[in-house]
Amino acid sequence: MSESKRKIFTGTQKAKVALAAVKGVKTINEIAQEYGVHPTQVNQWKRELLENAGSLFEGKRGPKPVNAQSDPDRLYAKIGQLNMELDWLKKKSGFNP
Numbered sequence: 234m235s236e237s238k239r240k241i242f243t244g245t246q247k248a249k250v251a252l253a254a255v256k257g258v259k260t261i262n263e264i265a266q267e268y269g270v271h272p273t274q275v276n277q278w279k280r281e282l283l284e285n286a287g288s289l290f291e292g293k294r295g296p297k298p299v300n301a302q303s304d305p306d307r308l309y310a311k312i313g314q315l316n317m318e319l320d321w322l323k324k325k326s327g328f329n330p
Contacts, residue, residue: 240269250275251282 242250246268253264254275265272 242270247278248282251278254279255282 250264250268250270253259253268254261259267261272261275264270265275268275
């Protein structure tokens with residue numbers, strides 16, 4: 234008995250197979266043979282695509298909200314950077330009030 238490795242398909246490959254099945258131009262068996270997948274697997278990926286297609290368009294528009302926990306640390310780091318730049322510019326220009 235020959236040992237064959239199980240094929241691992243990426244999400245992109247699964248999407249191509251599922252879209253081909255949804256289009257309906259070819260039969261499930263033709264698609265399965267073309268991509269080297271079992272027909273049952275083609276039907277499963279097609280079903281998953283149809284069930285989850287609506288969630289692709291549910292996201293709200295606009296920028297994502299900033300995480301309030303990491304915001305103060307980022308701001309303090311930026312303040313420190315700007316203070317160092319200001320001190321360096323004062324030193325270089327000879328400005329001493």
